[in-house]
Amino acid sequence: MQVSKSNKLANVCYDIRGPVLKHAKRLEEEGHRILKLNIGNPAPFGFEAPDEILQDVIRNLPTAQGYSDSKGLFSARKAVMQYYQQKQVEGIGVEDIYLGNGVSELIVMALQALLNNNDEVLIPAPDYPLWTASVSLSGGKPVHYLCDEQANWWPDLDDIKSKISSNTKALVLINPNNPTGAVYPKEILEGMIELARQHNLVLFSDEIYDKILYEDAKHISTASLAPDVLCLTFNGLSKSYRVAGFRSGWIAISGPKHKAHSYIEGLDILASMRLCANVPSQHAIQTALGGYQSVNDLILPGGRLLEQRNRAWELLNDIPGISCVKPMGALYAFPRIDPKSCPIHNDEKFALDLLLSEKLLIVQGTAFNWPWPDHFRVVTLPWIDDLEMAIRRIGNFLQTYRQ
Numbered sequence: 001m002q003v004s005k006s007n008k009l010a011n012v013c014y015d016i017r018g019p020v021l022k023h024a025k026r027l028e029e030e031g032h033r034i035l036k037l038n039i040g041n042p043a044p045f046g047f048e049a050p051d052e053i054l055q056d057v058i059r060n061l062p063t064a065q066g067y068s069d070s071k072g073l074f075s076a077r078k079a080v081m082q083y084y085q086q087k088q089v090e091g092i093g094v095e096d097i098y099l100g101n102g103v104s105e106l107i108v109m110a111l112q113a114l115l116n117n118n119d120e121v122l123i124p125a126p127d128y129p130l131w132t133a134s135v136s137l138s139g140g141k142p143v144h145y146l147c148d149e150q151a152n153w154w155p156d157l158d159d160i161k162s163k164i165s166s167n168t169k170a171l172v173l174i175n176p177n178n179p180t181g182a183v184y185p186k187e188i189l190e191g192m193i194e195l196a197r198q199h200n201l202v203l204f205s206d207e208i209y210d211k212i213l214y215e216d217a218k219h220i221s222t223a224s225l226a227p228d229v230l231c232l233t234f235n236g237l238s239k240s241y242r243v244a245g246f247r248s249g250w251i252a253i254s255g256p257k258h259k260a261h262s263y264i265e266g267l268d269i270l271a272s273m274r275l276c277a278n279v280p281s282q283h284a285i286q287t288a289l290g291g292y293q294s295v296n297d298l299i300l301p302g303g304r305l306l307e308q309r310n311r312a313w314e315l316l317n318d319i320p321g322i323s324c325v326k327p328m329g330a331l332y333a334f335p336r337i338d339p340k341s342c343p344i345h346n347d348e349k350f351a352l353d354l355l356l357s358e359k360l361l362i363v364q365g366t367a368f369n370w371p372w373p374d375h376f377r378v379v380t381l382p383w384i385d386d387l388e389m390a391i392r393r394i395g396n397f398l399q400t401y402r403q
């Protein structure tokens with residue numbers, strides 16, 4: 001008899017590492033070189049972590065053998081607390097900070113602690129799909145609001161408003177955004193906060209790319225504009241400090257915590273049940289946040305991330321039938337394929353066909369809960385030569401592709 005997966009997983013999917021990746025692995029085993037533009041993992045592309053972080057983790061290893069407090073090391077949480085003071089967020093104390101094994105673990109924890117069956121959570125479309133998957137896993141119902149490609153991919157406030165119901169518990173925003181690269185201005189943030197205020201929603205603000213900003217983009221922490229709204233801010237070391245493998249992230253809770261005793265108790269229970277986050281990686285946090293911010297060297301003029309983003313954006317827009325909004329932050333581009341020039345009915349099949357023909361791995365837009373099969377995501381992490389080769393292959397492929 002077959003052993004079946006739990007019903008809890010019925011609506012849970014995470015297609016960034018889905019079926020197309022399996023085909024890519026098989027091709028690699030057969031000896032093909034695959035150009036991988038699918039995952040936002042800086043290290044394999046030659047982005048090294050600041051040496052002081054590595055040295056500090058090594059130095060602290062002997063004292064990192066035991067469990068820590070469930071919320072995390074005091075010194076690391078204090079560094080996070082100071083970080084939010086710099087970002088003008090009021091009222092975050094050491095006890096309001098939970099360290100986790102990456103933001104990923106904390107997203108699941110924060111939703112498991114909040115949701116009852118059929119509670120609704122508003123999530124952007126497109127989104128980073130762990131949010132949708134975690135709401136479903138927690139028994140909740142993900143409700144997607146649209147981000148408007150014509151308006152720099154900013155959230156459509158009217159669409160959010162129209163989707164709020166008596167079951168809505170929380171509003172998720174991802175800023176800077178994965179997959180679109182949008183960075184939200186103050187007016188949009190204020191509009192979203194006002195909706196949360198009026199409808200008593202918890203704000204979940206995923207700010208993991210807050211230091212990866214291009215040109216004149218500025219990041220504003222949602223919580224800095226919302227002292228009267230319960231807000232959980234998510235961030236970590238994976239991207240800005242290039243140590244995704246360390247699995248080091250945090251939540252900082254702000255706003256009227258006195259109205260959320262029970263929810264916070266729920267978070268404490270879940271934090272205790274997993275004992276603590278990986279302790280050696282917790283040691284990286286203080287050094288990272290307090291040290292030299294080498295990420296700035298990558299995003300300022302002449303910096304590798306900025307140059308690659310510029311080139312990828314230009315080359316994508318040069319392909320007939322493709323248009324791409326300029327990403328102002330993060331590590332991705334999310335171009336549109338004009339259905340008139342190349343109609344695509346199943347974008348997962350498109351991604352697979354592209355892989356098989358060009359040995360190039362991208363992620364189809366519907367994997368980010370985008371409702372139409374007309375977008376895909378590439379990471380802008382590869383060296384310019386590889387990006388040029390990859391985008392040229394996409395252009396060539398589209399010229400003859402018919403589904």
Ligand code: PLP
Pocket residue numbers: 040101102103104105128174177178206208235236237238244247248249
């Ligand atoms: N949130 C967003 C928007 C992401 O893009 C990612 C990873 O790509 C994560 C969270 C998860 O990051 P972590 O490595 O901290 O688990």
